[in-house]
Amino acid sequence: MSEPFDLLVIGGGINGVGIARDTAGRGLRVLLCERGDLAEHTSSASTKLIHGGLRYLEHYEFRLVREALAERERLMRLAPHIIWPLRFVLPHDAGLRPAWMLRIGLFLYDHLARLKALPRSDALRLTREGVGAPLQSRLTRGFAYSDCWVEDSRLVVLNAVDAAERGAQIRTRTTVESARREAGGWTVTLHDAATRRRESVRARIVVNAAGPWVGETLLRTLRVEARPKVRLVKGSHIVVRRLYEGDQAYILQQPDRRIVFAIPYERDFTLIGTTDVAHEGGPGPVRISQEETRYLCACINRSFARSIGPDDVVWSFSGLRPLYDDAAANASAVTRDYVLDLDTDGPPVLSVFGGKITTYRRLAEHALERLRPHLSGLKPGWTGQAPLPGGDMQDADFDRFAERLAAEHPFLPNATARRLARAYGTRAERLLGDARALSDLGETFGGDLSAREVDYLARHEWARTPDDILWRRSKLGLRTGRTDVARLGRYLATASAAPSAQRP
Structure with missing residues (x-):
């Protein structure tokens, strides 16, 4: 058996890859195992915001909000291609929270942020022009504040890419079947779904970042x-055709005291969510219910001039949030803070409960x-200053970089150049390589997805299936037909069977 790993991380969501990246960058040997694809579950089903969590102030979670706001500012600098500012409009509904409460909450939100990279909140008069135009005429007052958007599943993948480049082993479609404590560490049996092979490895410490499966992994594995x-x-979202013009998002209060977002999405769509529904079954894939769809449509119809219904939904997605059970009666009130549970009754295992995508790096x-006493040779923290892959652009200025990429590759349509800049940042230049014409990128699979991009994702980002590419590495599934998906599946199957196929 080979030399033991310092850490074996179970789970390829945002917390697992964040821990693997940080550990690898500190000079230790790391193995991460994910039984499906990276970000296949909770981490690709978020509302896609890097934010402090304005509504958490109602539950007095000041530490969480302060930490999240500090991370918001930091992550903007480290990943400007996949994270960018977003202005939110909060209409005041006279029948819900009073204006003074909203004003105090926004004052606290502004002042809990130590850095001031984003504009502070403002009071608004909502007229039939500007940001008030999409709203019902009864909504005449409101507020505006700033947070950030994030391409959530790409955030996961880029952390995994950086971890691998720093020496971590990232194994997708690999299940941790069993693990037992022995003198000096864990002996773990892995099953690779692609090769159908089983392998035994050793690790000094196990990190259980299995998300919804965290409890099941502890008990059964x-x-x-x-x-x-x-x-x-369970949190569910719906996507409809674009509801309004402009780059602003809306945060809408509801009579049940929840809030729902309406956010510009993939140029031509609006993302609406999320629900908060207690899930009584075990962990696993989940789907939106008809009741949730009707609820989200009603949330829009309560505030927007234009009404929508279930037939307007072009896509939906759902995920299970593995929250720490603080015994709150209402699902919306359960803390989004994280708890790290360390068991040292033998070789250590650290389990991650809860958390939110914004604070993954600090987690x-x-x-x-927590593990420092059990890790020899652990170097100091480093991730707070290191850009994620593709984020190393001058002055973190995305627009200037995107303009340069388009100018240097004039054969690319403007929308394609900007999409590649957003998805890959400076690494878009690696993907494009020596291409001098669209034909150099090979066949296309609907929209502007080229064979060269597919090859890049298979070689460098662990993409294996059409869903990996169309719904997690991108959202091109919104623009791809069934015939194109079938062709992409055949292409991937052929490429994976070729003897020269590279695996990350």
Whole structure:
């Protein structure tokens, strides 16, 4: 058996890849195993915001909000291609929270942020022009504040790419079948779904970042009784054709005291969400219910002049949030903060409960601090200053970089050049390579997805199936027909069977 890994991370969501990246960058040997694709579940089903969590102030979660706001500012600099500012409009509905409460909440939100890269909040008069135009005429007052958008599944993948380039082994479609504690560490049995081979590895420490499966992994795989409990909450979103003009998002108060976002999405669409529904079953794939769809449509119809119904939905997605069970009666009130549970009754296992995508980097730092007594040779933290792959553009100025990329590749349609700049940042130049014409990029699979981009994703980003590419590495599934998907599947199958196919 080969030399043991310092850390074996179970789970390829945002927390797992964040911990793997941080650990690899500190000079330790890391293996991450994900039984499906990276970001296949919760981490690709978020509302896609890097934010402090304005509504968390109602639950007095000041530490979480302050940490999240600090991370918001930092991540904007480290990944300007996949994270960018977004202005939110909050209409005041006289029958819900009073204006003074909203004003105080926004004042706190502004001042809990230590850095000031984004504009502060403002009071608005909502008229039939500008940001008030899409709203019902009864909504005449409101507020505006700033947060950030994130391409959530790409954030996961880029952390995994950086971890691998720093020495971590990233194995997708690899299940941790069993693990047992022995003298000096864990012996773990892995099953690779692609090769159908089983392998035994050793690791000094196990990190259980299995998301919705965190409790099940502890009990059934690691044979450790879970002390904190996980509470599964389903969140669902719908996507409709673009509801309004402009780049602003809307945050809409609801009579049940929840809030729902309406956000510009993929140029031609509007993203609406999320729901908060207690999930009583076990972990696994989930789908939106008819009741959730009707609820989200009603949220829009309560505030927007234009009405929508279930027939207007062009796509939906759902995920399970593995929240720390703080015994809150309402699913919306359950804390989004994280809990790190360390069991040292033998070789250590650290389990991650809860958390939110905004604070993944700090969660990773805190995880390694908890493990420091058990890790020899752990170097200082470093991720707060290191751009993610593709984010190393001058002055973190995305627009200037995108203009230069388009100018240097004039054969690309403007929309394609900007999409590639957004998805890959400076690494778009690696993808394009020596191409001097569209034909150099090979056949296309609907929209502007080229064979060269597919090859890049297969070689460098662990993409294996059409869904990996069309719904996680991108959202081109919104623009791709069934025939194109079938052709893409055949192309990937042929490429994976070729002897020269490279695997990350």
